[in-house]
Amino acid sequence: MIETFLKQRIRRRHAEQRRFFREIFDWTILLYLVVPVGLFIIYETVQILSGQADWVQTVPIAWILLGWILYGFLPAFYAWFEPADRLFFKLVPGAIVRMKRYSVRYHFVRIFLLTAGLHLLCFPLHHIRFDQSSITVLLTSLVLSLLQPFFSFWTYRLSGQRFLRKWSGHL
Template sequence: MTGRALFFQRMFHYWRYQWKVFRTIIDWTVALYIVLPASAFVVYQYAEWLNGKGLLDGAAGVLGWDWLYVFSVLLLCTGFIHTFLLEADHVFLVHAKHLMQQLKRYALLYSMFLSFIKWGVLAVLLFPLWRQYGDCTFSAYSGMFCCLFGFHTAILAVHRQRKNSRQTFGNQTSGWLKVIVMMAGAFFMIRFAAEWYWLWPAGCILFICSVLVTWKEADSLSAFEEEVLEENKRKLSFAASVLMLSHDVQLPNVKNKGRSKPFFYPGSKHIFSKRSAYTAWKELFFKVLIRNGGYLRQLYLLTAAFTALILVLPLLLKPAALILCMLVSRYAASLLFDRITDKPVLSGIKRESDDYFRARNSALTLIQVICSAWCLIAAILSALYM
């Protein structure tokens, strides 16, 4: 078996699994009454945009293009680089490391192709709005998305290095600083240099450098366990996004037994000095929350989405977005609290007691205040400077 044949086999199994998850969610009734009408509505609206009309055509003229910059910066942080490695490869392919290296290289090219398709689709979808409200040439418009694609691949390469490196504070801080600097550079170039025609070469140079860096790392198998763990999480990411609002159904927790303790582990040992049934439920919730990256990521994405929404909305609609953020953040925190405290891990403490509901309301209020305060700061800054 060659590395190319192994790659296509793994890719086929990956998408077959995602298709099975999709078929489980979308049955014929959902497809008939929701998916098909929604698809027809999207096609109809896009045709209206091409004709200079449509549902959001007037809103695009009022909002301008500031929302595109915020959305692009958020979109830079999405995506990942596949490896298609399995845990059994460490045993069965131990004497054929060249197959794993070829598999990772093909997976790298596949991931870059997916990133190119994503930014290409976004450019096509926004083309009617740009043609009517944009103030730059077509070369600058296409160069803008080429530059965003280059920054996106560079951020993916940095994230890959950060995850595969040792889990030390210096390595993690350095990786995040590189991401922040590249996001700031992308925002500057797109916001203030949209007319510069060197956006094309800048995007191409960033893409080539990121491919060379990740291509060189494909030869190394020192972070095999971390890559297998990340691949398992990516395989379950679509199913997790569907089941995150469910109280009863949960995905299996993908664990890495050799992973180091989180940064907040020492600080979470003594959250409460006084012990009671009330503080026990709160301590359980916050300890699990700060040690589980998946739960924190859900709250982070929710807050980031509302932050972006508040930044691009007009001044009169910002209060409504703040109120919606308060309601949704409390609801999302209630789902996490019920999921974490679902199992009877605290012996002798009843879940239906008054202490449980007091602890639940207190924890939800704290999460709600943090998310709302952040969005309020974003609303004030956007009202003053945008």
């Protein structure tokens, strides 16, 4: 029961996000913004892979690390648990805990896959810029992809505990 309830919430959230992006991105934005940016990214990737992109060596390593650190602070966890669920799940023993476990597991997998995909997209840039072997860059990317969900989870937990301490007297 809890699994299907969480799946319904996830599907509803993704449907809302798709509807939101469909309303924002019409054909003119797709034609004048998304297509040129996509072509530019493909062109630069080909330049990087062929070794003709000299700008890669001029990018400071601190900027690359700052970008990954800022990516780590993005709000990655979403609370699938709503205040009205306390009344609905009160009759089912352990339902709230199971709902939270499934939610955290879903977010861990999603964040890991997203971060691993971003590292694979940035692999040519990191390989050339850090001048390491391919195995070293892949293992570092894998470790960072595994650590990202934990970092996001603790950022979420600390912000949630701060919120609960602030509003606990009002609830």
